[in-house]
Amino acid sequence: MSRLSIGAVAEATGLSVYALRYFEHEGLFPRDIPRDTGGRRVYGQPDVDWLLLCNRLRESGMPIAVIKRFVDLVREGAGNEADRLALLRQHEADVRAKIDELHACLTVIHRKVVSYEKHFAEGTATGLWETS
Amino acid sequence: MSRLSIGAVAEATGLSVYALRYFEHEGLFPRDIPRDTGGRRVYGQPDVDWLLLCNRLRESGMPIAVIKRFVDLVREGAGNEADRLALLRQHEADVRAKIDELHACLTVIHRKVVSYEKHFAEGTATGLWETS
DNA sequence: CTAGGACCTACAGTGCGCTGGAGGTCAAGC
DNA sequence: GCTTGACCTCCAGCGCACTGTAGGTCCTAG
Structure with missing residues (x-):
């Protein structure tokens, strides 16, 4: 050990x-x-x-508080596995949702990057940051 | 207006x-x-x-501080578009990295979920949370 | 003409997740 | 035997991103 x-x-x-x-x-x-x-x-x-x-x-x-909830369930011992599973599944769903959100952000940010690049190709001008 | x-x-x-x-x-x-x-x-x-x-x-x-850096560049006016672009591209890379990290987390978490589900199918027993 | 609501500034307080300092113990190496 | 370093507890402080409060202005509706 x-x-x-x-x-x-x-x-x-x-x-x-x-x-x-x-x-x-x-x-x-x-x-x-x-x-x-x-x-x-x-x-x-x-x-x-x-x-x-x-x-x-x-x-x-x-969050720490949620991890603690999970740990508390574990410390309670056998019998609440359904609760532990539910907690993990909920977090799994949250993470998937967060990934989707980040992809959406990425789309918007990438569009901005492309608009700057395009801008560059043309030489500096107006209307860069104003339009989403 | x-x-x-x-x-x-x-x-x-x-x-x-x-x-x-x-x-x-x-x-x-x-x-x-x-x-x-x-x-x-x-x-x-x-x-x-x-x-x-x-x-x-x-x-x-x-972070707010980085958004402020971007805004400061915009307020400086034309001429620093390369800096703005670099800042956005860096963030884009950060977001992609974060997404990858979340995917890695998801794999680990999902494995845990599956182990609980398997456990459920078999009736409660030992060795649930200890193994990653 | 007064009560309510949306707004203003300045600044203090909150929640989260640590980080660090004060003051002390203990075992190992010189 | 003395210093060094890793560890201990307790508790204060920090950085971030807000949130809320106190005290005030201004406009509109009853």
């Missing part, structure tokens, strides 16, 4: 030690992180795996 | 009047918004058009 220090976990997950302590404070770990005799956190590989998933959830816009 | 009140512009853009005043304070308008005799803002349609583009930029993650 791997015994990882907070520094090693920070290294492995790309999170700062500040963030790791903060996450623990916010209850974002599915288990209590044990301490050694000196009071230092001792993480295991499953904690790192969870943090990597957690990173994906955060990157994709899941 | 349309003469729109702040309330009308809020309505048209989905922004709050607070946000509109804030944006003006932060220098996010390519022109100074004029006032009527009573000191009230008088917007035109081009301002609304700009705000709609601005909304896309914000939705797609462009």
Whole structure:
């Protein structure tokens, strides 16, 4: 069983030690992180795996509070898998919606880029930013 | 020429009047918004058009400070179109990268969803959240 | 002629997600 | 045995993007 220090976990997950302590404070770990005799956190590989998933959830816009809800369900133990699934599915839908939104933005932005490029080809003139 | 009140512009853009005043304070308008005799803002349609583009930029993650940089270039007048284009292209690249990242997240999340669904089909058991 | 509502400025407050400082413990290396 | 460095707790502070409040103006409708 791997015994990882907070520094090693920070290294492995790309999170700062500040963030790791903060996450623990916010209850974002599915288990209590044990301490050694000196009071230092001792993480295991499953904690790192969870943090990597957690990173994906955060990157994709899941608020800390929602991650906590998920973690709370996990900590409650077996029996609420339907709730956990619903939460994940909802987030999956949110992410898909966000991707669609970004594509829409991209269309608008790209149109603007093209209008500038066209403008360039013709030499500078008027009416650049005003029209959407 | 349309003469729109702040309330009308809020309505048209989905922004709050607070946000509109804030944006003006932060220098996010390519022109100074004029006032009527009573000191009230008088917007035109081009301002609304700009705000709609601005909304896309914000939705797609462009920070206020970067939008301001773009606006500053526009306010400088003709001659820096290359800089404006570079800024937009950079953002376009950022958005594409963000979309890719979200797709990667989606893969991980979807895998998790499927693992829960599979779990469901089999009846509840162990090893749900630990494995990424 | 007064009450309401939309607007104004200036500035303080909020929520989120960390980040950092103060003051202290502990084990290892010189 | 002393310094260094990684760690600890507690709590304050920060950056961003607004949101809201206080105190005031102005116009319109009853």
